[in-house]
Amino acid sequence: MSIRERLSGNEATAVAMKQINPDVVAAFPITPSTEIPQYFSTFVANGEVDTEFVAVESEHSAMSATIGAEAAGARAMTATSANGLSLMWEMIYIASSLRLPIVMALVNRAVSGPLNIHNDHSDAMGVRDAGWIMLFSENNQEAYDNMLMAHRIAENKDVLLPVMICQDGFITSHSIENIQLETDEEVRKFVGQYKPEHYLLNADEPIAVGPLDVQAYLFEHKAQQAEAMRNAKKVIKKVAEDFEKWTGRKYEFFEKYKLDDAEIAIICMNSTAGTTKAVVDQLRQKGVKAGLLKLRMFRPFPTEEISEALAHLKAVAVLDKADSLNAAGGALFEDVTSAMYVNGKHVPMVNYIYGIGGRDTTEKQIESVYSDLAEIAKNGKVENPYRYLGLRRREN
Amino acid sequence: MTEINAKTPMEDLTIGGDIYCAGNAREFKTGDWRSMKPIWLEEKCKQCGLCFPVCPDNAIPVGKDLKRKDYNYDYCKGCGVCAKVCPFKAIEMKEEGVE
Amino acid sequence: MAYDMKEIVANKPSRFTEGHRMCAGCGAPVVARMIMRALKPEDHAVVANATGCMEVSSFMYPYTAWTDSFIHTAFECAGATCAGAEAAYKSLKKQGKLPEDKTTKFIAFGGDGGTYDIGLQSLSGAMERGHDMVYVCYDNGAYMNTGIQRSSATPKFADTTTSPAGKVIPGKMQARKDLTEIMVGHHIPYVAQTLAYMNFKDLYEKAEKAIYTEGPAFLNVLAPCPRGWGYPTEDLMTINKLAVETCYWPLYEVVNGKYKITYKPVKKLPVEEFLRPQKRFKHMFKPGNEWMIDEFQKEVDSRWQELLNLEEITNK
Numbered sequence: 001m002s003i004r005e006r007l008s009g010n011e012a013t014a015v016a017m018k019q020i021n022p023d024v025v026a027a028f029p030i031t032p033s034t035e036i037p038q039y040f041s042t043f044v045a046n047g048e049v050d051t052e053f054v055a056v057e058s059e060h061s062a063m064s065a066t067i068g069a070e071a072a073g074a075r076a077m078t079a080t081s082a083n084g085l086s087l088m089w090e091m092i093y094i095a096s097s098l099r100l101p102i103v104m105a106l107v108n109r110a111v112s113g114p115l116n117i118h119n120d121h122s123d124a125m126g127v128r129d130a131g132w133i134m135l136f137s138e139n140n141q142e143a144y145d146n147m148l149m150a151h152r153i154a155e156n157k158d159v160l161l162p163v164m165i166c167q168d169g170f171i172t173s174h175s176i177e178n179i180q181l182e183t184d185e186e187v188r189k190f191v192g193q194y195k196p197e198h199y200l201l202n203a204d205e206p207i208a209v210g211p212l213d214v215q216a217y218l219f220e221h222k223a224q225q226a227e228a229m230r231n232a233k234k235v236i237k238k239v240a241e242d243f244e245k246w247t248g249r250k251y252e253f254f255e256k257y258k259l260d261d262a263e264i265a266i267i268c269m270n271s272t273a274g275t276t277k278a279v280v281d282q283l284r285q286k287g288v289k290a291g292l293l294k295l296r297m298f299r300p301f302p303t304e305e306i307s308e309a310l311a312h313l314k315a316v317a318v319l320d321k322a323d324s325l326n327a328a329g330g331a332l333f334e335d336v337t338s339a340m341y342v343n344g345k346h347v348p349m350v351n352y353i354y355g356i357g358g359r360d361t362t363e364k365q366i367e368s369v370y371s372d373l374a375e376i377a378k379n380g381k382v383e384n385p386y387r388y389l390g391l392r393r394r395e396n
Numbered sequence: 397m398t399e400i401n402a403k404t405p406m407e408d409l410t411i412g413g414d415i416y417c418a419g420n421a422r423e424f425k426t427g428d429w430r431s432m433k434p435i436w437l438e439e440k441c442k443q444c445g446l447c448f449p450v451c452p453d454n455a456i457p458v459g460k461d462l463k464r465k466d467y468n469y470d471y472c473k474g475c476g477v478c479a480k481v482c483p484f485k486a487i488e489m490k491e492e493g494v495e
Numbered sequence: 496m497a498y499d500m501k502e503i504v505a506n507k508p509s510r511f512t513e514g515h516r517m518c519a520g521c522g523a524p525v526v527a528r529m530i531m532r533a534l535k536p537e538d539h540a541v542v543a544n545a546t547g548c549m550e551v552s553s554f555m556y557p558y559t560a561w562t563d564s565f566i567h568t569a570f571e572c573a574g575a576t577c578a579g580a581e582a583a584y585k586s587l588k589k590q591g592k593l594p595e596d597k598t599t600k601f602i603a604f605g606g607d608g609g610t611y612d613i614g615l616q617s618l619s620g621a622m623e624r625g626h627d628m629v630y631v632c633y634d635n636g637a638y639m640n641t642g643i644q645r646s647s648a649t650p651k652f653a654d655t656t657t658s659p660a661g662k663v664i665p666g667k668m669q670a671r672k673d674l675t676e677i678m679v680g681h682h683i684p685y686v687a688q689t690l691a692y693m694n695f696k697d698l699y700e701k702a703e704k705a706i707y708t709e710g711p712a713f714l715n716v717l718a719p720c721p722r723g724w725g726y727p728t729e730d731l732m733t734i735n736k737l738a739v740e741t742c743y744w745p746l747y748e749v750v751n752g753k754y755k756i757t758y759k760p761v762k763k764l765p766v767e768e769f770l771r772p773q774k775r776f777k778h779m780f781k782p783g784n785e786w787m788i789d790e791f792q793k794e795v796d797s798r799w800q801e802l803l804n805l806e807e808i809t810n811k
Binding site for chain 2 (some may be wrong): 500501502504505506509510511512513514515516517518519520521522523524525528529553554556557558559560561565691694695719727728729730731732733739777799
Binding site (some may be wrong): 023026037050051054055056057058060061062064065066067068069070071073074076090091094097134157185200203205206208209210211212213214217339 | 504511541543550551555556559561562563564565567568569571572574575576577578579580581582583584585586587589590592593594597599616620621624695763764767775
């Protein structure tokens with residue numbers, strides 16, 4: 001039986017963590033994810049979990065301690081945002097290379113500088129090639145649900161990779177929404193016990209973790225990681241199917257919102273999808289065949305599936321909430337366009353960098369993207385595929 | 397035995413570079429690093445024990461009788477620390493390969 | 496039981512094996528091996544190692560020289576990595592997920608670069624949080640793994656590849672940081688400074704206390720580097736001896752705030768005895784540079800005196 005509640009995104013994440021009852025949580029405060037360790041340490045202080053909570057002195061140590069704990073044989077978790085993730089960056093790569101199924105909540109925020117505590121996706125994009133599975137969440141419910149699915153994915157023998165559950169800082173992390181929670185017992189039954197095959201605390205089989213990996217081996221170890229990331233696709237699918245059987249809530253690599261019969265569409269991640277859905281509905285009433293592809297699974301990247309889903313469109317806009325500052329376009333745009341090219345699909349595409357540093361993204365702005373798309377669909381031409389949405393510029 | 401070497405295909409390498417046979421560095425011999433070779437002169441040795449713990453390479457075996465045995469040349473790198481601490485000149489350093 | 500070195504070497508297994516790739520004559524393996532021998536044979540250990548000479552030479556895939564469990568993550572986080580493993584132990588033990596009759600101890604090793612410098616924050620955090628672990632700094636006074644660059648543990652005037660003794664600047668111009676005192680400032684149950692001297696009694700006994708004192712403990716162990724310091728490999732134990740007899744590296748421990756100097760030279764040797772055999776101090780012996788030796792001596796004298804005072808004050 002589901003329980004109806006009203007929780008913020010951070011609270012929903014902390015509640016999911018409580019229900020999972022990990023062995024170790026090591027975390028450091030940083031806006032906007034601070035509430036997660038706050039709530040969680042309260043659960044620890046009140047004896048509601050068995051977790052050892054390590055209040056580390058930095059995010060670098062948060063990830064280092066999480067790695068140490070997970071390698072030791074514990075289920076270990078952490079949470080962070082923006083600069084916290086930047087400080088962890090070195091350890092992010094080490095966590096995945098050691099094949100440790102750590103689960104982390106990433107509450108997306110702009111990476112400095114200049115300093116800005118509000119939402120965009122520059123933190124997540126900075127670790128997109130770090131070998132972590134990355135799932136994005138439109139709202140609090142999805143942040144909670146993705147968290148409940150994370151360990152089953154990470155700890156699968158064919159995967160053994162860390163998982164990052166992303167949600168938008170403040171926009172979802174601090175807004176209270178209605179949410180369906182599952183019971184503690186059912187969550188624990190679904191998530192299951194963590195039984196690693198090899199771990200530091202097994203005195204009967206001492207192991208060594210984290211070698212100097214010279215030229216003869218690193219290439220192969222990296223290829224093993226890549227293989228695990230490919231395997232993750234079928235595991236993520238299977239876990240979502242089991243999750244749906246349990247809760248009735250359906251998750252796929254991406255959500256197609258009025259996409260199948262659409263002529264023009266937007267691709268985006270996290271909370272912007274909510275705004276976009278509202279605009280799609282309005283446009284549909286006016287007879288405009290607008291659609292949305294909301295990407296949930298950013299890593300591994302579902303290349304074939306995305307190219308398949310977009311192939312019939314006349315024009316597509318990719319919305320990137322982080323600028324790659326490469327004079328070419330955002331990271332999601334690059335991934336989507338190369339997916340299309342490699343799979344032999346040609347649809348005119350345009351990129352919008354938007355929402356940087358917490359800049360509000362309005363329905364009006366999204367609407368303007370659809371009207372640009374209608375124009376592109378009409379004449380098939382894309383002038384300047386690298387655009388901004390909501391940026392203040394001098395008019396001339 | 398560690399059955400991993402520079403020709404092992406990726407499918408057969410341990411994941412993450414983990415090693416499950418702790419202490420297997422013993423399979424890696426470092427004796428060929430040596431340019432100087434310590435010679436233990438048993439007749440001069442008083443078994444005082446000063447050389448037992450100073451060997452960086454654990455190349456001086458000590459028996460249950462608390463007495464040292466001859467060098468384990470598979471690992472001795474020829475640093476000469478043992479010879480230097482010996483008060484009885486019971487360890488001589490000789491150039492490797494010169495009898 | 497009274498310390499019996501022969502007994503220990505003969506009967507306690509070496510938990511840091513041969514077949515590692517540290518340089519010939521390196522001062523670190525003897526230290527690591529003796530510290531690991533201080534574990535009870537029935538106890539298991541998790542060793543965390545900061546990136547550095549010891550790590551790259553003791554666990555080069557696919558060979559590990561550690562017979563206990565071992566983890567290396569990065570340069571600056573042996574403290575936090577070890578703390579994480581210790582937290583896992585506490586949690587799993589409490590939940591009954593580990594065998595009740597087995598004990599695991601936690602030991603982190605880091606060089607001076609990974610401890611005095613880049614890893615200081617991680618070490619400080621782990622000690623402050625009270626994890627039941629020992630952090631061992633094997634101090635060879637420079638970044639030896641990357642080719643002898645100065646660290647904050649490098650003694651004053653030493654010639655390193657980033658504090659070269661040049662025509663205008665004669666080596667490193669700053670005195671070394673006193674990390675042992677910084678750790679004393681954490682008010683942890685056990686802090687000691689030691690090295691491999693004589694029959695290793697000082698090193699072994701301090702390691703044993705550090706490992707079996709509940710809560711965080713710190714050992715600062717001088718571990719000479721023949722290549723970085725510029726002395727013949729066979730002189731390891733001579734250099735160690737001179738470091739102690741000149742009071743350059745005093746042997747002492749601080750237990751719950753009380754200082755105890757564990758070795759007081761009968762006749763303190765002039766520090767130039769320690770400096771002269773090492774090429775990194777060669778320029779100090781050039782005519783006209785006597786002031787450098789004087790200054791070095793003054794620094795050693797004042798730190799030694801300070802230590803004598805602390806011993807007196809804290810034992811009143």
